[in-house]
Amino acid sequence: MSEDSRRMEEDDRGPGAAFNVFVLMEDLLDKLKLLNYEEEVLIKNNMKPVSRLYFALQTNPGEQFYMFCTLAAWLINKAGHRIDQPQEYDDPNATISKILSELRAFGVSADFPPSKLKAGYGEQVCYVLDCLAEETLKYIGFTWKRPIYPSEEQDEETVVEDDAELTLNKIEDEIAEDDSDDDEDHFIDLNVLKTQTNKLGSESSKPDEILESKTDAAEWNLEVERVLPHLKVTIRTDNKDWRVHVDQMHQHKDGIDTALKETKGYLDKLHNEISKTLEKVGSREKYINNQLDPLIQEYRAAQAQFSEVKDQYQQVSSRVTEKTRILSEITEDLEKVKQEIEEKGSSMTDGAPLVKIKQALTKLKQETVEMDIRIGVVEHTLLQAKLKEKSNMTRDMHATVIPQ
Known part of the structure; x- marks a missing residue:
C-alpha cells in the first residue's frame, strides 16, 4: 500500500x-x-x-x-x-x-x-x-460482566435536639467546659442540684397531700435575678444541623452586603474616573486628528504619487529586463564570433603545419636519394649482367669461328 x-x-x-x-x-x-x-x-x-x-x-x-x-x-x-x-x-x-x-x-x-x-x-x-x-x-470460557459497585454506608441520622430542652446532664457537661471562665465564688455544684431534683422528683411522684407553695413571690424573683447572671448555659452546635448552615448563610449574606456597599462605592468612583479619562482621551484624539488632518492629506497625496511612480518604475523595469535579455543574446553572439576569430587567427599564426610540411619534404628528399641510389645500383647490376652476357656471346662466336 x-x-x-x-x-x-x-x-x-x-x-x-x-x-x-x-x-x-x-x-x-x-x-x-x-x-x-x-x-x-x-x-x-x-x-x-x-x-x-x-x-x-x-x-x-x-x-x-x-x-x-x-x-x-x-x-x-x-x-x-x-x-x-x-x-x-x-x-x-x-x-x-x-x-x-x-x-x-x-x-x-x-x-x-x-x-x-x-x-x-x-x-x-x-x-x-x-x-x-x-x-x-x-x-477458556471467560465472560465479561457488569461491574459491581460497593454500596456506600449511609450515616446514621443524628437526632437534632431542641434548643429549648435542657437536661441536667447537658447543663453539667456544658458548664464543666466553661469552668475556667467562671469565678470560683459563683461555682454551682450540679451534683447537689441533681440529687435535690431527684429527691423532689421522688417526693413529688407520690404526694401524700396537696402541695402548697410557702415561698414568697417577691423573694423568689429577687433570688432569680441574683442567680440568673451566673447561670451560663452553652449549647453545643452541630455542624450538620441546618440551623447552623442557615445562620452561616445569613452571616455570609450580611458580609457580602457590607462588602458590596464599600466595593460599590469604590467601583462607582473608579467608573467616574474612567469615564472622565475616556472623555479626555476622546477630546485629545479629536484635537490630534484636527491637527494631523493636513498632514494626512499630504501623506495620501504622496502615497498616490508614490503608487504612480511605482507603476512607472515597474513598466520601465520590464523594458529594462527585455533590453537586458536582448543584450545578453547579442553578447553571446559576439563571444561566439570572437571565439571563431581567435581560432582562425591562431590557426594562421601557428607554424606547426609549416614545420610538418618541411619535415615531410626533407623526408621525401631522403627517400628520393635512397631511391636514386637503389636505381643506380640496379642499373649497375643490370649493366654488369649485360656486359657479362655480351662477353659470353663474344666468346661463343670466337669459338665457333676458330674450327673452320
Whole structure:
C-alpha cells in the first residue's frame, strides 16, 4: 500500500483513526493480564512487562517483533491450536505466515499485507494480538460482566435536639467546659442540684397531700435575678444541623452586603474616573486628528504619487529586463564570433603545419636519394649482367669461328 493510499484510507476513517491503536493496545493489555501472561510468558522467558504503549509506538523493532511472535504463539497454543514457539533467529516471513494462517483458522480476516507485522509495532500488530486474546478468552470460557459497585454506608441520622430542652446532664457537661471562665465564688455544684431534683422528683411522684407553695413571690424573683447572671448555659452546635448552615448563610449574606456597599462605592468612583479619562482621551484624539488632518492629506497625496511612480518604475523595469535579455543574446553572439576569430587567427599564426610540411619534404628528399641510389645500383647490376652476357656471346662466336 502506497503512502497516498494509506493517507486516503485514514481520511475516510476519520480524524480519530490515528489514535485507534492506543485504544487497541489498552484493551490488549487488559486481556493479557486476565490471561495471566506475567507468570506464563514474562517470567518463563525472562522478559520485561509490556507497557500500555509498547506495540503502539516504535521503540526497538527487533525486540518488539520477538515479543509479538512470542505472545502470538502463546495465545494460539492457549486457544487450543498448536504452533511451535518461535525462536529469535527464525525466518520472520515464515513466522508471520504461520501466525496469519492460524488467525484465519479462527475465522478472523486479515486484509493487510504481512509486511505490516514485520515492524513489530502498529495497529495491525495490536489487532492480531487482540483477536487472538479474544479467541483465547472465549476458549477458556471467560465472560465479561457488569461491574459491581460497593454500596456506600449511609450515616446514621443524628437526632437534632431542641434548643429549648435542657437536661441536667447537658447543663453539667456544658458548664464543666466553661469552668475556667467562671469565678470560683459563683461555682454551682450540679451534683447537689441533681440529687435535690431527684429527691423532689421522688417526693413529688407520690404526694401524700396537696402541695402548697410557702415561698414568697417577691423573694423568689429577687433570688432569680441574683442567680440568673451566673447561670451560663452553652449549647453545643452541630455542624450538620441546618440551623447552623442557615445562620452561616445569613452571616455570609450580611458580609457580602457590607462588602458590596464599600466595593460599590469604590467601583462607582473608579467608573467616574474612567469615564472622565475616556472623555479626555476622546477630546485629545479629536484635537490630534484636527491637527494631523493636513498632514494626512499630504501623506495620501504622496502615497498616490508614490503608487504612480511605482507603476512607472515597474513598466520601465520590464523594458529594462527585455533590453537586458536582448543584450545578453547579442553578447553571446559576439563571444561566439570572437571565439571563431581567435581560432582562425591562431590557426594562421601557428607554424606547426609549416614545420610538418618541411619535415615531410626533407623526408621525401631522403627517400628520393635512397631511391636514386637503389636505381643506380640496379642499373649497375643490370649493366654488369649485360656486359657479362655480351662477353659470353663474344666468346661463343670466337669459338665457333676458330674450327673452320
